[in-house]
Amino acid sequence: MDKPKVVLGVSGGIAAYKTCELLRRLTESGHDVRVVPTEASLNFVGEATWAALSGNPASTRVWESVHEVPHVRIGQGADLVVVAPATADMLAKAAHGLADDLLTNTLLTARCPVVFAPAMHTEMWEHPATQENVATLRRRGAVVIEPAVGRLTGKDTGKGRLPDPEEIFEVCRHVLRGRGRADGPDLAGRHVVISAGGTREPLDPVRFLGNRSSGKQGYALARTAVARGARVTLVAANAALADPAGVDVVRVGTALQLREAVLEAAADADAVVMAAAVADFRPASYAEGKIKKQDGQEPAPVALVRNPDVLAELSSARSVPGQVVVGFAAETDDVLANGRAKLLRKGCDLLVVNEVGEAKTFGSEENEAVILGSDGSELAVAHGPKEFLADAIWDQVTPRLAPPAVLRRA
Numbered sequence: 001m002d003k004p005k006v007v008l009g010v011s012g013g014i015a016a017y018k019t020c021e022l023l024r025r026l027t028e029s030g031h032d033v034r035v036v037p038t039e040a041s042l043n044f045v046g047e048a049t050w051a052a053l054s055g056n057p058a059s060t061r062v063w064e065s066v067h068e069v070p071h072v073r074i075g076q077g078a079d080l081v082v083v084a085p086a087t088a089d090m091l092a093k094a095a096h097g098l099a100d101d102l103l104t105n106t107l108l109t110a111r112c113p114v115v116f117a118p119a120m121h122t123e124m125w126e127h128p129a130t131q132e133n134v135a136t137l138r139r140r141g142a143v144v145i146e147p148a149v150g151r152l153t154g155k156d157t158g159k160g161r162l163p164d165p166e167e168i169f170e171v172c173r174h175v176l177r178g179r180g181r182a183d184g185p186d187l188a189g190r191h192v193v194i195s196a197g198g199t200r201e202p203l204d205p206v207r208f209l210g211n212r213s214s215g216k217q218g219y220a221l222a223r224t225a226v227a228r229g230a231r232v233t234l235v236a237a238n239a240a241l242a243d244p245a246g247v248d249v250v251r252v253g254t255a256l257q258l259r260e261a262v263l264e265a266a267a268d269a270d271a272v273v274m275a276a277a278v279a280d281f282r283p284a285s286y287a288e289g290k291i292k293k294q295d296g297q298e299p300a301p302v303a304l305v306r307n308p309d310v311l312a313e314l315s316s317a318r319s320v321p322g323q324v325v326v327g328f329a330a331e332t333d334d335v336l337a338n339g340r341a342k343l344l345r346k347g348c349d350l351l352v353v354n355e356v357g358e359a360k361t362f363g364s365e366e367n368e369a370v371i372l373g374s375d376g377s378e379l380a381v382a383h384g385p386k387e388f389l390a391d392a393i394w395d396q397v398t399p400r401l402a403p404p405a406v407l408r409r410a
């Protein structure tokens with residue numbers, strides 16, 4: 001089989017040095033990469049580096065090898081174009097269809113998916129001109145990854161950092177996997193909310209009641225949703241995982257904090273997926289100081305109270321008409337029967353039922369599940385990485401989404 005052809009566009013930002021790592025990941029994982037830098041970007045990383053790392057020529061101008069018509073052929077032959085870093089200027093040119101160098105020509109001739117990984121100072125990112133350009137590109141089907149928050153060039157800190165190259169690579173891999181999708185990214189223009197991880201209910205300053213959820217399934221859902229074009233809010237409960245690229249991560253600890261964060265984010269969401277393991281109970285009281293053992297005395301029993309059921313609440317009082325609500329169920333016995341009963345009880349549209357046990361699901365890279373629909377549908381998802389299940393869930397969510405116009409926008 002031919003290697004997938006990736007065009008890696010590099011525009012003139014200091015983050016171009018990080019793109020070397022993205023290029024290395026792409027070539028090592030079997031992609032044929034052609035780097036197309038802009039003239040300005042060569043101030044940061046030179047042509048020789050790109051040519052040596054990719055094993056292909058790396059030209060900036062349309063006037064080289066003219067007989068091969070590179071300004072048309074490179075874009076036409078690509079399976080994916082990824083621009084990293086994408087400067088404010090590059091986003092503006094792409095949004096307006098300018099074509100004054102090899103990269104902008106390539107963007108106009110490409111018929112494959114296009115991913116932009118912007119990097120710039122916060123002021124430039126937040127400027128209405130940039131935001132409108134980003135909206136235009138997304139509307140046309142491009143995947144524009146939200147920049148990361150953190151240290152920028154010089155003394156500044158804020159939103160605008162190029163996401164980790166590993167994260168951009170993951171988005172590229174997902175977009176390439178779904179390149180057969182007819183109309184481009186099927187979650188473009190949608191806002192999805194995902195809860196992940198497991199809540200911790202504190203007993204005292206050093207102890208809590210918790211569970212073994214790692215958060216990996218929720219994070220896989222977030223990554224795949226970004227690759228399918230969505231704006232993603234990830235409410236993460238105690239997950240020791242790196243923030244996925246392009247995702248707004250809200251960190252929470254307890255079930256009550258998770259409820260507040262999910263309900264707030266759900267106010268303008270097209271879909272909410274509750275992948276978090278939310279504690280059903282919390283200690284009735286919290287000891288301000290550490291609970292000490294007393295010599296010769298049995299410990300006092302721990303009284304528990306019920307936590308609100310966030311999934312049931314989301315399902316019964318949908319903040320947006322037509323919002324799709326997805327729940328998860330971890331079952332040890334009578335998996336399907338219990339799953340169907342839970343689907344009815346919770347009132348959600350889809351329920352992803354996992355069989356769990358000591359050696360299954362928790363913390364593992366793979367998953368096996370059945371997706372039940374409130375319409376009686378039942379889809380078994382074969383054993384595979386958590387990302388396969390994530391894509392299978394989005395495949396079930398997208399046809400159930402209301403037309404964008406029906407949704408009330410915040």
Ligand code: CTP
Pocket residue numbers: 255274275276277278279280307308309310311312326327328329330342
């Ligand atoms: N969930 C929730 N709020 C809770 C408990 C669970 O939103 N307080 C959500 C989970 O995120 C998951 C789904 O409900 O999507 C299923 O959770 P589970 O604990 O399996 O369901 P329960 O109703 O608690 O059923 P049981 O404990 O009897 O298995």
